[in-house]
Amino acid sequence: MKMLNIHKDTFKHGVHPPEYKEETNHLPIRQFDFAPVLIIPMAQHIGSPSEIVVREGQEVERGQLLAKSTGYVSVPIHAPAAGIIRKIANVPTISGKMSPGIFLEVFPFSGQEVAEGMPLDIETASADEILKGIQDAGIVGLGGAAFPTHVKLKVPDDKNCEVLLINGIECEPYLTTDHRVMLEQTEDVIHGIKYLMKATGAPKAIIGIEANKMDAAEHLERHIPEDLPIEVKVVPVKYPQGAEKMLITSIMGVEVPSGGLPIDVGAVVVNVATAAEIGRLLPHGWGIQERVVTITGPGVKNKGNYLIPMGTPLRYVLDQVGVSDNISEVYMGGPMMGMAVSNLDISIVKGTSGILVFNDEDVVSRNEEHPCIKCGACVEACPLSLNPSRMGLMAKFKAYDRMAEEQNLLDCFECGSCSFVCPSHIPLVQYFRLSKSIVRKRKSAKQHA
Amino acid sequence: MLNKTLHISTSPHIVKGNSTQVIMKNVVYALIPAALFSVFTFGLSALLVLGTAVASCLITEYALCKVSGRKVTTSDYSAVITGLLLGMTLPPAFPLWMVACGGFIAIGLGKFVFGGLGYNVFNPALVGRAVLQAAFPVAITTWTDALSADRFTSIPSSVLALPFMEPVYDITSGATPLSAFKFDHHITPSFDLAFGMIGGSLGETSSFLILAGGVYLMVRKMANWKITASILTSVIVLSGALHLFNAELYPSPLFMLFSGGLMLGACFMATDMVGSPLTTKGIIVYGAFIGILVVVIRIWGGLPEGVMYAILLGNALSPQLDQWLKPRVYGTSKKKKS
Numbered sequence: 191m192k193m194l195n196i197h198k199d200t201f202k203h204g205v206h207p208p209e210y211k212e213e214t215n216h217l218p219i220r221q222f223d224f225a226p227v228l229i230i231p232m233a234q235h236i237g238s239p240s241e242i243v244v245r246e247g248q249e250v251e252r253g254q255l256l257a258k259s260t261g262y263v264s265v266p267i268h269a270p271a272a273g274i275i276r277k278i279a280n281v282p283t284i285s286g287k288m289s290p291g292i293f294l295e296v297f298p299f300s301g302q303e304v305a306e307g308m309p310l311d312i313e314t315a316s317a318d319e320i321l322k323g324i325q326d327a328g329i330v331g332l333g334g335a336a337f338p339t340h341v342k343l344k345v346p347d348d349k350n351c352e353v354l355l356i357n358g359i360e361c362e363p364y365l366t367t368d369h370r371v372m373l374e375q376t377e378d379v380i381h382g383i384k385y386l387m388k389a390t391g392a393p394k395a396i397i398g399i400e401a402n403k404m405d406a407a408e409h410l411e412r413h414i415p416e417d418l419p420i421e422v423k424v425v426p427v428k429y430p431q432g433a434e435k436m437l438i439t440s441i442m443g444v445e446v447p448s449g450g451l452p453i454d455v456g457a458v459v460v461n462v463a464t465a466a467e468i469g470r471l472l473p474h475g476w477g478i479q480e481r482v483v484t485i486t487g488p489g490v491k492n493k494g495n496y497l498i499p500m501g502t503p504l505r506y507v508l509d510q511v512g513v514s515d516n517i518s519e520v521y522m523g524g525p526m527m528g529m530a531v532s533n534l535d536i537s538i539v540k541g542t543s544g545i546l547v548f549n550d551e552d553v554v555s556r557n558e559e560h561p562c563i564k565c566g567a568c569v570e571a572c573p574l575s576l577n578p579s580r581m582g583l584m585a586k587f588k589a590y591d592r593m594a595e596e597q598n599l600l601d602c603f604e605c606g607s608c609s610f611v612c613p614s615h616i617p618l619v620q621y622f623r624l625s626k627s628i629v630r631k632r633k634s635a636k637q638h639a
Numbered sequence: 640m641l642n643k644t645l646h647i648s649t650s651p652h653i654v655k656g657n658s659t660q661v662i663m664k665n666v667v668y669a670l671i672p673a674a675l676f677s678v679f680t681f682g683l684s685a686l687l688v689l690g691t692a693v694a695s696c697l698i699t700e701y702a703l704c705k706v707s708g709r710k711v712t713t714s715d716y717s718a719v720i721t722g723l724l725l726g727m728t729l730p731p732a733f734p735l736w737m738v739a740c741g742g743f744i745a746i747g748l749g750k751f752v753f754g755g756l757g758y759n760v761f762n763p764a765l766v767g768r769a770v771l772q773a774a775f776p777v778a779i780t781t782w783t784d785a786l787s788a789d790r791f792t793s794i795p796s797s798v799l800a801l802p803f804m805e806p807v808y809d810i811t812s813g814a815t816p817l818s819a820f821k822f823d824h825h826i827t828p829s830f831d832l833a834f835g836m837i838g839g840s841l842g843e844t845s846s847f848l849i850l851a852g853g854v855y856l857m858v859r860k861m862a863n864w865k866i867t868a869s870i871l872t873s874v875i876v877l878s879g880a881l882h883l884f885n886a887e888l889y890p891s892p893l894f895m896l897f898s899g900g901l902m903l904g905a906c907f908m909a910t911d912m913v914g915s916p917l918t919t920k921g922i923i924v925y926g927a928f929i930g931i932l933v934v935v936i937r938i939w940g941g942l943p944e945g946v947m948y949a950i951l952l953g954n955a956l957s958p959q960l961d962q963w964l965k966p967r968v969y970g971t972s973k974k975k976k977s
Contacts, residue, residue: 517643563913566917569918610651
């Protein structure tokens with residue numbers, strides 16, 4: 191057996207939040223029941239929303255196309271279950287905005303067989319055909335970003351992909367979906383990597399895994415065939431190790447230029463669950479219908495990793511797993527970057543990696559914000575060596591343009607490490623989110639003027 | 640069916656433990672042993688000076704918040720720290736009305752005019768102390784002997800002098816180890832210095848307890864050990880080099896370390912987060928700058944002690960240090976101009 195490749199190098203700074211993964215990381219993935227009605231929003235990914243191609247009253251098979259992509263940065267949506275289209279109307283989404291959506295009433299006694307599509311043979315398919323296949327399968331980044339994967343995989347003509355990085359870091363506390371996927375969908379992961387290598391032209395692939403998932407690393411190492419140029423590298427546990435830029439620095443020892451993309455240093459990064467989904471769907475020509483979600487947090491009774499059909503309403507999910515009486519906040523995603531849910535009528539979508547339920551006593555007490563005492567904790571935490579303390583002050587004085595010009599505001603990817611460590615409870619990352627959107631709006635206003 | 644109103648908040652949804660208030664509270668705890676020791680060494684007068692300093696800082700903070708219509712911030716402990724630190728830089732028999740003036744100036748001029756906690760440039764306690772030194776040069780250099788027999792039964796009359804009256808000293812004016820070195824070239828044994836069997840300001844006496852308090856804060860990551868280490872290292876290196884060059888003329892590094900207010904300054908004042916740089920490089924340079932100035936002022940300056948001015952100058956420099964030594968942002972090749 192090959193020795194595990196344990197990597198000591200890592201990016202600068204970062205934080206060590208408590209992990210809380212032990213409650214779910216040993217629990218096998220369980221299939222979730224179909225809700226009576228699935229609510230499927232068309233805006234599930236970054237880019238233009240999908241366009242509905244079915245009509246009210248129509249019966250659909252499981253896996254049938256419900257909505258087509260509307261451009262290059264867009265993906266189609268497939269029926270997560272066999273059923274009948276009850277209604278087409280606006281539905282709520284996590285951002286608070288309404289999106290066109292489909293109410294799909296699931297046939298209760300259907301066998302829920304998936305409609306067979308056009309298989310894509312890895313031996314004969316060209317790179318472009320694989321990219322097209324990935325788009326047609328409706329695949330987006332399952333780590334949470336929900337960016338259409340085929341766009342990310344398209345290597346510009348003047349660049350080369352030297353290495354495909356598979357992101358099995360899962361640095362967000364509480365979440366264990368990628369961990370379980372690596373253990374239970376190993377063949378899909380490996381098969382997906384083969385598709386991805388062909389699509390990008392990468393001569394080798396490296397699977398990056400944090401040192402808190404040694405079982406997954408060993409398991410993958412055992413199952414990767416000797417003749418495949420796929421390596422497993424174990425990196426130190428540190429948040430935000432799973433951020434693309436940080437992972438590239440930890441494994442490749444180079445930095446992605448400010449404002450640039452991983453391909454600028456010859457890398458393409460794909461989340462491990464996304465790779466598994468590609469490996470599972472493409473050989474059958476299927477579209478994505480379900481995903482693994484960690485449902486956990488102090489307010490959940492039956493914590494675990496569940497394979498949940500897209501469009502399952504959050505209310506139904508929480509009813510099934512059971513929650514305590516004094517729940518206070520529900521988050522989609524991890525505790526560091528996840529968003530609070532204001533409406534339980536939103537549904538599980540492609541980008542939902544976790545559902546966290548906190549009780550009253552678990553919610554960070556929103557004590558009043560104290561003045562910045564220049565303790566420097568945020569400066570020591572920021573993985574990009576930005577100066578959150580100074581930027582926070584500038585945001586208060588509304589010096590947004592100066593934040594962008596002098597302090598590299600637009601490089602911030604909102605990992606939240608600064609807010610996590612701030613003893614004065616200043617919502618730094620929230621200031622930066624707002625500042626970034628203001629700067630971007632001003633820039634685009636200038637361009638249009 | 641789940642039917643409950645959900646709250647929403649922005650991420651991150653978990654935070655690290657320390658709050659500003661907890662940090663401030665711990666600074667107070669860390670100062671208490673040294674403060675108690677000064678009461679043991681100098682008796683009732685020390686208790687009165689410390690108490691007046693803290694009370695005057697708190698009252699000033701409360702009054703200024705009220706007058707300016709701001710939220711009252713006396714509960715954040717920062718005024719207590721300023722008061723304790725100010726008190727510890729003063730001689731044991733310092734007139735209380737002068738102490739109160741110092742507290743008023745420390746909070747008013749040192750902190751409030753800059754916009755309150757977090758916005759001040761200089762360490763407020765040292766601003767108060769600097770004004771007192773300029774205003775009352777005699778009182779601030781009149782020292783009581785340590786461990787006098789009647790220290791718990793009587794109070795020096797100077798302590799209770801009426802406002803704006805020249806205090807009358809009925810005590811023997813003992814020299815501090817630093818003034819003994821400066822003016823008489825007498826070197827106090829290091830052991831006495833470290834354990835506080837000497838004359839001096841309240842917080843100058845027990846270097847050992849002050850260092851212990853400082854180490855407590857550093858271990859709990861509530862004070863940056865790099866600042867203290869940088870100051871002490873530069874003091875040791877510079878004074879050590881001078882001592883090796885001429886042991887007659889220049890005192891040993893041990894004497895330099897444990898005399899005067901160096902420990903108090905290095906552990907509690909220079910480490911005041913507000914006045915020190917944010918970046919690691921800035922912190923190292925800031926510490927070295929202070930350490931070198933301390934030695935230079937003590938040996939070649941006109942004053943026996945230089946810690947106060949060294950730290951104030953370090954405070955003034957630190958915003959610039961953050962600009963000059965700005966760390967390279969990830970993914971950028973050269974430092975951006977600002």
